[in-house]
Amino acid sequence: METYYNHIHKLVSLVTLTDKGKYIMQNMSIIPCEGIRRNLFCRWLMPVGVIDNNGYNALLNNEIDNLTDLGFIQTDGYEKIMLHPLVQQVALDDIKPGIRNCREIVENLKTLFFLRNVDYYDRNYLFRLIESITEYTEKNDIPLYVDFLNEAFEYAKKYKMGFYMEIILSELELYIQNIETKETGENNFKPVQYYERKAHFFNNKSTFELLCRKDSEAALKYSLNAAKLCEKITDFNPLLVASIYSDLAEVYRNKSHFDEAYKYLRLAGKIISDKNLPFGYDVFSIERKCANLLESMGKYFEALLFINTILVQIKDRKDNPLDMANVLWDGGFILLKMNQREKAQNYLGSAYKIYSDLRTDDTEFMDEIEIKLLQNKIISLPLLKKFNLSLEDFKK
Numbered sequence: 001m002e003t004y005y006n007h008i009h010k011l012v013s014l015v016t017l018t019d020k021g022k023y024i025m026q027n028m029s030i031i032p033c034e035g036i037r038r039n040l041f042c043r044w045l046m047p048v049g050v051i052d053n054n055g056y057n058a059l060l061n062n063e064i065d066n067l068t069d070l071g072f073i074q075t076d077g078y079e080k081i082m083l084h085p086l087v088q089q090v091a092l093d094d095i096k097p098g099i100r101n102c103r104e105i106v107e108n109l110k111t112l113f114f115l116r117n118v119d120y121y122d123r124n125y126l127f128r129l130i131e132s133i134t135e136y137t138e139k140n141d142i143p144l145y146v147d148f149l150n151e152a153f154e155y156a157k158k159y160k161m162g163f164y165m166e167i168i169l170s171e172l173e174l175y176i177q178n179i180e181t182k183e184t185g186e187n188n189f190k191p192v193q194y195y196e197r198k199a200h201f202f203n204n205k206s207t208f209e210l211l212c213r214k215d216s217e218a219a220l221k222y223s224l225n226a227a228k229l230c231e232k233i234t235d236f237n238p239l240l241v242a243s244i245y246s247d248l249a250e251v252y253r254n255k256s257h258f259d260e261a262y263k264y265l266r267l268a269g270k271i272i273s274d275k276n277l278p279f280g281y282d283v284f285s286i287e288r289k290c291a292n293l294l295e296s297m298g299k300y301f302e303a304l305l306f307i308n309t310i311l312v313q314i315k316d317r318k319d320n321p322l323d324m325a326n327v328l329w330d331g332g333f334i335l336l337k338m339n340q341r342e343k344a345q346n347y348l349g350s351a352y353k354i355y356s357d358l359r360t361d362d363t364e365f366m367d368e369i370e371i372k373l374l375q376n377k378i379i380s381l382p383l384l385k386k387f388n389l390s391l392e393d394f395k396k
Contacts (some may be wrong), residue, residue, distance in 0.1 A: 025091045038081050041063075045104050081113075100140050102137060114151050115150035115280075123155075150204070175376070196236060207247060241273040291307050325351040328354075329347070
């Protein structure tokens with residue numbers, strides 16, 4: 001393989017390409033091996049929020065056509081473009097992709113992850129792209145890279161992808177230290193961004209310990225470290241501070257320290273109110289934790305009020321069906337505890353339908369969902385067919 005690669009390397013010379021050609025090949029070299037839809041690739045090479053920039057999209061497409069004619073880029077004959085693995089390796093060796101020359105893709109992904117309520121992309125493909133960026137790019141814009149990793153972590157957290165959460169945390173630990181060294185001046189002055197990144201990192205570590213390792217003691221230690229920094233960054237990033245307090249509340253809830261959990265959720269809610277933060281995924285996540293806490297405290301009626309309030313807030317949004325399913329799922333089990341089985345059936349049946357549409361590739365998750373439905377005798381026609389059950393089975 002090495003000899004064959006050397007032969008290909010001699011035949012394929014990327015250093016003579018135009019600047020635009022090199023730019024495209026640098027960005028293509030971090031795309032997973034299965035390729036990418038051409039129109040999506042061109043869109044991700046645009047600055048965030050720009051649809052077209054004086055015909056820039058046409059220029060990109062013309063250059064892709066040229067690179068295809070030269071044999072550098074391959075196509076599946078339809079919408080996808082890709083690099084042969086050996087050509088990808090030549091590109092990685094010769095023109096070296098970096099955070100700076102792949103900035104548009106990194107910025108667009110960062111924005112996509114920040115939204116977090118968009119469920120229409122192939123999330124597994126996005127996680128492979130995250131891994132590719134961490135593995136192949138030169139880290140020559142560390143602040144942007146750290147911000148990208150933080151948003152990618154939040155996206156991985158949403159789907160409980162522990163493997164990718166751990167990869168991202170390892171990268172964050174390495175490069176946050178680099179930023180700290182550069183940002184600490186002669187008088188040991190640290191700008192607010194220093195405390196923001198540090199708090200964000202501690203909060204991510206806490207989430208990973210609680211969600212993936214089930215270690216509430218380690219999670220509490222990291223959450224308290226994050227909370228200590230909140231006073232310094234509240235005005236700079238109130239949404240992060242609200243999230244840190246709500247995550248600390250979640251740790252306390254898991255330890256059954258309900259008074260402490262309630263205290264920090266009230267702090268999170270006060271920041272949302274005082275700073276007039278708009279409803280988005282992070283605010284939604286905090287409100288959902290409030291419902292979960294009230295349920296844990298046995299306050300089912302108040303918990304259900306929170307659930308129904310959230311459902312009203314998100315029902316008109318078409319880009320977040322998974323969020324809707326999660327809230328319906330929470331509400332269904334609260335209704336079961338209130339002995340309102342018919343309403344619970346509606347909530348849980350609707351949640352299961354959405355999960356079946358969006359998470360069929362996650363067999364472990366779907367198995368867990370289906371076991372809970374069967375244990376609680378929740379009737380769903382797709383579930384009956386899958387397990388070859390009848391209505392009579394649910395009456396036993």
